[in-house]
Amino acid sequence: MRRVLILGGTAEARALAAALVEDGGVHVVSSLAGRVSRPRLPVGEVREGGFGGPAGLAAWLREHAIGALVDATHPFARRMSASAAEASAATGVPLLALRRPGWREGPGDDWRRTSSLESAAGLLTAPARVFLTTGRRSLPVFAGLPGVWLLARSVDPPDPPVPANVRVLIGRGPYTVEGERALMREHRVDVLVTKDSGGEMTTAKLTAARELGLPVIMVDRPPPPPGVRLTDSVATAAAWAHG
Numbered sequence: 001m002r003r004v005l006i007l008g009g010t011a012e013a014r015a016l017a018a019a020l021v022e023d024g025g026v027h028v029v030s031s032l033a034g035r036v037s038r039p040r041l042p043v044g045e046v047r048e049g050g051f052g053g054p055a056g057l058a059a060w061l062r063e064h065a066i067g068a069l070v071d072a073t074h075p076f077a078r079r080m081s082a083s084a085a086e087a088s089a090a091t092g093v094p095l096l097a098l099r100r101p102g103w104r105e106g107p108g109d110d111w112r113r114t115s116s117l118e119s120a121a122g123l124l125t126a127p128a129r130v131f132l133t134t135g136r137r138s139l140p141v142f143a144g145l146p147g148v149w150l151l152a153r154s155v156d157p158p159d160p161p162v163p164a165n166v167r168v169l170i171g172r173g174p175y176t177v178e179g180e181r182a183l184m185r186e187h188r189v190d191v192l193v194t195k196d197s198g199g200e201m202t203t204a205k206l207t208a209a210r211e212l213g214l215p216v217i218m219v220d221r222p223p224p225p226p227g228v229r230l231t232d233s234v235a236t237a238a239a240w241a242h243g
């Protein structure tokens with residue numbers, strides 16, 4: 001039976017694992033980084049933790065006789081995606097990247113797109129009350145900015161100490177527009193800083209920002225590794241994985 005490794009940690013990866021397990025005909029292993037304390041687990045076999053870079057992943061692919069590799073990691077998981085491309089090239093195991101589409105600015109939106117967390121921080125003008133949803137590890141980039149107060153939402157708490165100008169909110173989507181609007185009003189937020197994760201689960205904050213007339217600073221995705229075949233469709237990825 002063909003063995004398929006899904007590099008996961010996303011809703012798309014879980015949907016793909018579910019589709020492949022339901023279809024049968026292939027053996028599915030999903031891989032998680034093991035970073036969040038209570039991950040949402042896909043169906044089927046799951047392994048957790050890093051592989052030890054591209055060479056470690058290549059060795060793992062060989063050892064486990066993997067016949068197809070799907071990189072369904074988050075669009076901002078740049079290192080894992082680069083590692084998948086390198087390990088695929090080294091082993092000849094075919095690779096497909098499954099990426100949800102990015103968000104698009106619509107009528108009434110006031111977005112400033114930027115290429116990095118650092119440049120997003122540079123776009124803030126103090127005094128500012130910021131709703132920050134770029135992940136707990138990005139907090140140091142923003143926490144030291146003078147005149148900036150942060151409402152920082154993340155799946156797991158940031159590493160202590162948390163500076164006095166930061167209010168931490170633990171949460172994991174999906175969120176509602178009503179909830180996001182109430183949150184931004186309650187904390188008198190005047191700008192949203194987020195990254196272009198795409199997907200439905202966390203899009204409510206963008207609608208709420210539009211309705212409240214708030215600007216959004218949107219960090220663009222890193223480019224995918226060159227030469228890797230891409231799809232945004234779970235069904236296409238499932239058909240591909242069957243070979």
Ligand code: NAP
Pocket residue numbers: 007008009010031032033034035048049050051052053054056057072073074076077078079080081083135
């Ligand atoms: P990253 O910077 O690209 O990865 C750092 C290292 O973590 C990788 O080099 C790899 O270690 C390990 N790793 C990452 N994803 C893995 C996976 N699915 N299975 C096994 N090892 C993995 O990634 P990240 O941004 O820290 O994201 C970590 C995980 O969280 C990913 O699986 C991603 O799908 C998920 N996630 C990320 C975000 C985000 O905003 N970045 C949001 C939601 C979910 P080795 O080099 O040792 O193999």
